[in-house]
Amino acid sequence: xxxxxxxxxxxxxxxxxxxxxxxxxxxxxxxxxxxxxxxxxxxxxxxxxxxxxxxxxxxxxxxxxxxxxxxxxxxxxxxxxxxxxxxxxxxxxxxxxxxxxxxxxxxxxxxxxxxxxxxxxxxxxxxxxxxxxxxxxxxxxxxxxxxxxxxxxxxxxxxxxxxxxxxxxxxxxxxxxxxxxxxxxxxxxxxxxxxxxxxxxxxxxxxxxxxxxxxxxxxxxxxxxxxxxxxxxxxxxxxxxxxxxxxxxxxxxxxxxxxxxxxxxxxxxxxxxxxxxxxxxxxxxxxxxxxxxxxxxxxxxxxxxxxxxxxxxxxxxxxxxxxxxxxxxxxxxxxxxxxxxxxxxxxxxxxxxxxxxxxxxxxxxxxxxxxxxxxxxxxx
Numbered sequence: 001x002x003x004x005x006x007x008x009x010x011x012x013x014x015x016x017x018x019x020x021x022x023x024x025x026x027x028x029x030x031x032x033x034x035x036x037x038x039x040x041x042x043x044x045x046x047x048x049x050x051x052x053x054x055x056x057x058x059x060x061x062x063x064x065x066x067x068x069x070x071x072x073x074x075x076x077x078x079x080x081x082x083x084x085x086x087x088x089x090x091x092x093x094x095x096x097x098x099x100x101x102x103x104x105x106x107x108x109x110x111x112x113x114x115x116x117x118x119x120x121x122x123x124x125x126x127x128x129x130x131x132x133x134x135x136x137x138x139x140x141x142x143x144x145x146x147x148x149x150x151x152x153x154x155x156x157x158x159x160x161x162x163x164x165x166x167x168x169x170x171x172x173x174x175x176x177x178x179x180x181x182x183x184x185x186x187x188x189x190x191x192x193x194x195x196x197x198x199x200x201x202x203x204x205x206x207x208x209x210x211x212x213x214x215x216x217x218x219x220x221x222x223x224x225x226x227x228x229x230x231x232x233x234x235x236x237x238x239x240x241x242x243x244x245x246x247x248x249x250x251x252x253x254x255x256x257x258x259x260x261x262x263x264x265x266x267x268x269x270x271x272x273x274x275x276x277x278x279x280x281x282x283x284x285x286x287x288x289x290x291x292x293x294x295x296x297x298x299x300x301x302x303x304x305x306x307x308x309x310x311x312x313x314x315x316x317x318x319x320x321x322x323x324x325x326x327x328x329x330x331x332x333x334x335x336x337x338x339x340x341x342x343x344x345x346x347x348x349x350x351x352x353x354x355x356x357x358x359x360x361x362x363x364x365x366x367x368x369x370x371x372x373x374x375x376x377x378x379x380x
Contacts, residue, residue, distance in 0.1 A: 030331065052070060056100045067089075071099065073096055074093075197216070206255060250265060251292055302321075315333065
């Protein structure tokens with residue numbers, strides 16, 4: 001019988017075919033672990049049906065629940081519980097939904113909005129009941145969605161940010177591109193229109209000094225100062241290839257823990273960094289040959305994670321190391337547990353309390369994915 005030391009030292013050599021398959025012919029994420037979940041409760045007829053399941057927004061909370069807005073022919077609010085999976089919370093609107101946004105406003109409350117053919121809407125939701133459930137319950141109980149006054153008749157909500165210091169939510173509407181605010185201290189939670197920003201894409205960022213950052217249709221950045229209610233066009237443009245300025249645009253924005261703003265473009269797929277203090281913008285390059293950086297998130301490991309995708313192509317998951325190591329193309333999102341599924345299109349991300357990343361598929365039949373980054377081995 002072999003000694004334990006000898007057994008532990010045995011290694012099976014990897015064949016050349018295995019090496020080629022793993023390093024050349026396997027395009028899926030193999031760094032860390034991915035799990036995939038269908039948007040349905042167990043042993044009951046699904047409420048979120050195909051053509052209604054595209055996940056447009058995700059919000060992971062410290063209580064370990066993750067909320068999402070789906071769309072397509074109809075819209076829904078759902079939450080994911082780590083004990084029993086997905087539970088349907090409520091339907092949104094009466095017609096097709098093309099996008100949405102969620103934000104944590106504190107005190108176990110979230111605020112959300114959606115937009116679509118029927119305009120759209122705004123709602124608040126108390127998460128207390130849902131966050132106090134455990135594995136002993138077969139299906140999740142839910143608190144009804146409370147619908148609020150829309151910012152403007154015929155307008156829906158495409159982006160939301162919350163300033164906890166001033167207890168104010170800021171949002172952007174479609175199709176009219178209205179910037180609005182909502183005081184969380186008001187009794188009726190009624191939005192107030194601040195400005196109309198023609199052609200503005202549906203992205204907002206709350207900077208450390210309380211200003212709101214957004215973009216115009218050709219990639220020029222703007223800022224809004226709530227103190228003076230002043231909208232200012234900045235002399236700063238998102239990067240694009242020469243001759244493409246007229247179609248350039250910003251697809252995603254992310255404020256990181258160090259106060260910097262990272263953004264992704266939707267024509268050439270560039271990642272850029274904007275310093276709110278100096279006003280300087282740096283083009284960090286392309287993570288992949290594809291265009292449209294659809295989503296960005298800051299991991300607990302310090303990396304910037306993103307999704308790059310273009311029409312009729314497979315979305316690629318990537319990371320950017322701010323210490324100088326650059327981009328890593330992590331591959332295509334795929335999983336075989338608990339669902340066997342490979343995603344073509346990914347449009348939303350949110351970071352969980354333990355550093356896990358939630359990713360939302362935006363397809364006819366969509367799934368929720370959870371990515372666990374690898375644990376860095378400490379030096380002996």
